[in-house]
Amino acid sequence: MKWTQIPLGPLQTNCYVVSDGQNCIIFDPGEEPQKIIQYIQTKKLKPLAILLTHAHFDHIGALDAIRDYYEIPAYIHEKEAKWLLDPALNGSQKWFPENPMRMKPADHILVNEQELTIGGFTFEVFETPGHSPGSVSYYAKEERLLFSGDVLFQGSVGRTDLIGGSESVLLKSIDTKLLTLSDDTIVFPGHGPVTTILDEKNTNPFLR
Known part of the structure; x- marks a missing residue:
């Protein structure tokens, strides 16, 4: 599995394109759809789906443009399905009142934890x-x-100061779901450089 990181928009939100050399999955197309399309065309890839980690404005800005261009489905968790349609929930109304974001509903709603297989990707x-x-x-x-x-x-x-955020819940999520993974797991965050579980265990001041 190959991957590339494409920082997009004013907040440099990381979009990831993960491929098997022929097909690809797109994570969090936050802005600048042409950059994503150009990369995919250059590599001659066929997108299969868009996976959203969450529905804040900086992670969904290019969602509809990419979804419509490639005619592929988008996935999001049920607790934020309505956020795609609501600028007050996705934050665009507050931060960009002149350009509030109202996306189309997601094609697939994720309910509970599960194994998700799309083409050759699991x-x-x-x-x-x-x-x-x-x-x-x-x-x-x-x-x-x-x-x-x-x-x-x-x-x-x-950050945990946005709608529905909670520091205690966040730290529990990290401790019980992420830090239990193998130390050599590569972490692809929504902003900034790639890291590993081991590095965050050893150096992340918020996890000590």
């Missing part, structure tokens, strides 16, 4: 609330790749 879906109530992390077990959204960063954790 991910374990972990419910990891705290940054937002419907935050999920996607784990490719065989390759030990974790797409954590805004739950866990290099040297930091997600």
Whole structure:
């Protein structure tokens, strides 16, 4: 499994394109859809789906553009399904009142933790609330790749002062769902550089 990180928009939100050399999955297309399309066309990939870690505005800004261009489905957790349609919930109304985001409903709603298989890709879906109530992390077990959204960063954790956020819930999610993974698991956060579970155990000041 190959991957590339594409920081997008004013907050440099990480979009990830994960491929097997032919097909690909897109994580969190937050902004600048042309950058995503250009990369996919350059690599001659066929997108199969869009997986959302959560529905904050900076992670969904290019959702409809990418979904419509490739005619592929989008997945989100049930607790944030309505956020795609509501600028007050996804935060765009507060931060960008001149351009509130109202996306189309997701094509697939994730209910509870599960194993998700799309084409040749399989991910374990972990419910990891705290940054937002419907935050999920996607784990490719065989390759030990974790797409954590805004739950866990290099040297930091997600903010908890937004709608539905909770510091205690966030830290519990990290402790019980993420830090139990193997130390060599590569963590792909929603912002900033890639890290590993071992590095965060050893150096992340929020986890001590």
